[in-house]
Amino acid sequence: MKIRYSLCVAALSMTVLAGCVSSPTRAPAVPVDPVQAQANDQRRGDVGEWSLSGRIAVSNGKQGGSGRIDWQQTQGRYAISLSAPVTRQSWRLSGDAAGARLEGVEGGTRESADVESMLQATTGWDIPVRALSDWVRGIGATSAEYGPAKVEYGAGNLPSRLQQAGWLIEYQEWQPASAGPVMPARLVATRGQAKVRLIVDQWSLGAPQ
Known part of the structure; x- marks a missing residue:
């Protein structure tokens, strides 16, 4: 049975993320220092423990929907909380390479060794959770699993576009993180009709306190 996610309500999508509905205009090419770009990538790649809201x-x-997200990542393990402000419903997705657990859904908790397949079957959404843990930091996911990543750089020697595993990730804004590198603030990931938009209000780098 499909979950009647309040995150699937179009009206909610419009109110929560009205600011990221319009498609961005591609910026003109800017000079890129490949050495500095690689150094920036390395710094973001070295961040193994982080959280974002x-x-x-x-x-x-x-169909589509939106809501608040809080994501905690400790190396390969993730804990993601989603909430719909209007209905006050919430869901929690947690897991690692061995499997995933989805709580707070209609019909009871779901568990699976394949988080992406579980989300597709449960919600109808194509969300590359494990790859997103890398893409959200502005780096390519593991090439052994997802193939090579093609990265285009823009202002500040930071990625503007990343293509991998059939997905296109466009980095629209960046923000400085406390005691760490500049991190993505706004990105859009698309593959076919599947689309994931993310606005990061706050990054916290390092182990949760």
Whole structure:
């Protein structure tokens, strides 16, 4: 049975993420220092423990929705909380390379060795959770699993576009993180009709306190 996610309500999507509905205009090419760009990538790649809070919107071409997101990552283990402000419903997704657990959904908790397949079957949404843990930091995911990543750089020697595993990730804004490198503040990931939009309000780098 499909979950009647309040995150799938179009009206909610419009109110929570009204600021990221319009498509950005591609900026003109700017000079890039490849040595500095690689150094920036390395600094972000070295961040193995982090958390973010912000807003997320997802769609599959037929339905979509949005809400608040809080994501904690400790190396390969993630804990992601989603909430719909209007209905006050919330869900929690946690897991690692061995499997995932989805709580707070209609019909009871779901568990699976494949988080992406579980989300697709449960919600109808194509969300590359494990790869996003890298893409959200502005780096390519593991090439052994997702293939090579093609990165285009822009202002500040920071990625503007990343292509991998059939996904296109566009980095629209960046923000400085306390005691760490500059991190993505706004990104859009698309593959076919699947789309994930993320606005990061705050980054915290390092182990949770």
